[in-house]
Amino acid sequence: MASWHIVAQDGLHPQDSTAMRVKRTTVWAACLPGSGQIMNGQAWKAPVVWGGLGYAIWATVDNANEMHASIEDLIAATDDDPDTAPVLTDAAGNFFSEAQLEDRALFYRRNRDLSLLGFLVGHGLQILDANTGAMLRGLDTSDQLSARMGTTWGVPTVHLTWNLTGRRHEP
Numbered sequence: 504m505a506s507w508h509i510v511a512q513d514g515l516h517p518q519d520s521t522a523m524r525v526k527r528t529t530v531w532a533a534c535l536p537g538s539g540q541i542m543n544g545q546a547w548k549a550p551v552v553w554g555g556l557g558y559a560i561w562a563t564v565d566n567a568n569e570m571h572a573s574i575e576d577l578i579a580a581t582d583d584d585p586d587t588a589p590v591l592t593d594a595a596g597n598f599f600s601e602a603q604l605e606d607r608a609l610f611y612r613r614n615r616d617l618s619l620l621g622f623l624v625g626h627g628l629q630i631l632d633a634n635t636g637a638m639l640r641g642l643d644t645s646d647q648l649s650a651r652m653g654t655t656w657g658v659p660t661v662h663l664t665w666n667l668t669g670r671r672h673e674p
Contacts, residue, residue, distance in 0.1 A: 528633050
């Protein structure tokens with residue numbers, strides 16, 4: 504039994520070239536955030552990706568700095584060295600107590616961890632977006648596919664039609 508395969512000009516099956524494009528786009532998105540969106544022709548998404556990941560990095564670094572400052576002040580407040588003194592003050596200019604410094608350090612540690620988690624989730628989502636965009640890039644949107652708004656028994660509906668024969672037929 505003979506089998507027929509459609510082969511592209513580059514010698515690959517169309518499914519193989521699509522799979523290679525999807526893989527290449529996904530790897531690029533994983534290595535360089537925003538590049539997958541650019542490769543998919545959705546360059547407007549790249550600044551959104553960069554802004555979101557940049558904010559997550561900034562928040563992680565800022566929360567880590569505040570956590571370390573609180574820990575250093577807590578060490579300075581609890582050691583017996585007269586040369587070290589706490590530096591951090593509240594809005595009224597009063598030094599934080601030991602309990603307040605502990606709470607502050609735990610607060611910024613939690614926020615640092617959540618910011619890092621936000622970065623990882625954002626990075627994963629932009630990879631998923633690039634992968635999905637690359638897979639849907641070859642989606643057939645010809646005249647055989649149509650959508651129209653309408654009503655059914657007075658209820659607003661969307662009618663989707665997929666015409667397999669090439670003739671236009673809507674319900």
